Amino acid sequence: MVAVTFEKVRKTFGASVAVEGLDLSVADGEFVSLLGPSGCGKTTTLRMLAGLEQPTNGTIRIGERDVTDLAPSERDIAMVFQSYALYPHMTVAENIAYPLKKRGVPKPERAVRVAATAKLLQLEALLDRKPKQLSGGQQQRVALGRALVREPKVFLLDEPLSNLDAKLRAHMRTELIELHRRLGKTMIYVTHDQLEAMTMSTRIAVMRGGVLQQFATASEIYRRPANAFVAGFIGTPSMTLASASHRGPTKLAVGGAEWTMPDGHVKSLPMGAALTVGVRPDDVLLGSGPHRALVKVVEPIGHESIVLIAAEGTDLTVRIAGDTPLKAGETVPFDVRGNRLHVFDAESGRRLNNDRPD
Amino acid sequence: MNKPSRLRIVCINVVTWTIVLLVSFPLIWMLLTAVKPQSELFRIPPTFLPQRITFEHYARLLSDTPFLTYFGNSIVLATATTILVIAVGTLGAYSLVRFRYRGREQLATLVLFTYLLPSVVLIIPLYLLMVKLGIANTLFSLVLAYTTFSLPYALWLLRSFMAEIPEDLESAALVDGASRLGAFWDVIVPQALPGIISTALFTFILAWNEYLYALVLVNSDSSRPLTTGVMNMLITSFNIEWSLLMAASVMMSIPLIVIFAFLQSYLTSGFGVGGVKG
Secondary structure (H helix, E strand, O other), rough: OOOEEEEEEEEOOOOOOEEEEEEEEEEEOOEEEEOOOOOOOOHHHHHHHHHHOOOOOEEEEOEEOOOOOHHHHHHEEEEEOOOOOOOOOOOHHHHHHHHHHOOOOOOOHHHHHHHHHHHHHOOOOHHHHHHOOOOHHHHHHHHHHHHHHOOOOOOEEEOOOOOHHHHHHEEOOOOHHHHHHHHOOOOEEOOHHHHHHHHOOEEEEEOOOOEEEEEOOOHHHOOOOEEEHHHHHHOOOEEEEEEEEEEEOEEEEEEEEEOOOOOOOOOOOOOEEEEEEEEEEEHHHEEEEEEEEEEEEEEOOOOOOEEEEEEOEEEEEEEEEEEOOOOOOOOEEEEOOOOOEEEEEOOOOOOEOOOOOO | OOOOHHHHHHHHHHHHHHHHHHHHHHHHHHHHHHHHOHHHHHHOOOOOOOOOOOOHHHHHHHOOHHHHHHHHHHHHHHHHHHHHHHHOOOHHHHHHOOOOOOOOHHHHHHHHHHHHHOOHHHHHHHHHHHHHHOOOOOOOHHHHHHHHHHHHHHHHHHHHHHHOOOHHHHHHHHHHOOOOOHHHHHHHHHHHHHHHHHHHHHHHHHHOOOHHHHHHOOOOOOOOOOHHHHHHHHHHOEEOOOHHHHHHHHHHHHHHHHHHHHHHHHHOOOOOOOOOOO
16 A cells, blocks of 8 residues: 655745656555755655645645645644754643644543653653753654654654764664554655665665655665666765776776676667766775775774775775775775676766666 | 952942932932922922821822823723734734745835834824724724834844744644644744743833823823823923822832833743754
8 A cells, every 4th residue: 555655746946946756656654765965855855745845746645645735734644853843832741742732632632642652752751841951862752752642644754863963863763663663654754864764764765956866675776776876875985986988798998997797787888888887895806806906095994994996097995894904005906896886877877787686 | 360359349339339329319219209298398408218208199199180090091002002013013023934925025124114204293194094093082093003113113023033933843833733823823922922022011111101192192081091191180381299290100110110020031031942953
């Protein structure tokens, strides 16, 4: 069953296009992340779903219901804001009870549901406090509680972890995953942090410039990015993207070198076609191979080392497990895994690999 | 940082207290004169502290003059003006801050144009307007007149308060099930309360102390406020009833002092802090 559908949704602010021709279907119970850089249209998309922005064109459905022109209060959704948006003059209990009060839930039932939500999120001791007396993590849980108490069809979360410190963010990420697993509700989550998106989501919608780039599982997006933008955006450290040209069914000219790949790895292309080749840091093998590179930077992180090498006009990022004896200034042989190269059209960025189904 | 010397602290205190006493002397003299017997008022040499305290002037003011009528009129006038200005001002400021429409900024600037003109220029057309509306010589005409010069300032003051309120709070209220007006009442008004109270205080004081419009627009005792009523009652070409005037002045000050004392905490408390992170 489809929980949320965007059909050719477009949003403009004056002459500026924030979202262009968005077609997206979220299944019931999915945790979908809208991921992309600042200004890509992800928050605008979420706000259109919430009813806080009106689409310029297109249709939005929640279930079978067309909600495009409905007020936020009529959509059966709940939202957690990046700023939490707790009502400062109300206590924690009053904040959580507010959505129930607005929907005319009787006072005794309100108290019961608020208590249950507070227990779920370990807020019982904080019910009489005001938001200003809470820590960031506590405020975030209250914002979650206010969303949960109504038991809506769809949860919308607009970068709720971005104001937390790294440790708390990691903890809350786990809590959200657990919450989603327990509730089984549809959640749509906006983030610019790919780690959040990759670890929490059933599927990820990568956006750029208001246009949906790819909508797939984290694994699919990582292994088969639909275009050069997605390839460079997903993965830490980022995939190296270098200019290349087609030299035959098994050869690519990259900088001053020639890289090989299996026959049939990419679609049929004209000789000399301008390409962009992408290689993940894990797919560059140092220590042996037909190519040589100068080590520019070595960054030991502890459990791994990140090495930047310069190879005939191309800088490559390499990930090595554990420590490495390599030093900057050294020359090192290397090879790339030809069957793991990602090839894109240089102009459109479109993926050109012949991807076989799993 | 060096501690200021004792001499410096003493000098600062002496100067400060001198200024305080100079500024408050008329007020102190008013309080003391109001409880002095008539015989002591013009004694040479003058006495500062009353030799005998009497409340006869207050008693005479309340029983022998229409002071209470004027007082009631002023209460009604100032309260009604304040309520009207706050009601229109908060909604108007909300519109200026949250809604996008053509001419919004120009409208906000235009409302201040009334302050470019002196009151005497506006008073004749206002009077004629009240006559045409059939409400001349009534308290209601004063309420409308006072609203015309209180509302622009109220709009600007409330606008700046409301602009500080994060939009996310209203968005959250809308998503939580509130209507637009519900979100305004549940979220905006509580957050703008210090601004609303400041505006209310300003408007109340303005309406309470206003003299010129009251003098021109109202001329019957039943509708006169305190300002013109007391002047009319106690000050003539031949005589000024100083004792009654001082007693009336003290009583005219009481509501303002009470309101200030009651509302001061609202002005200084930290509303709105902590609700929105970052």
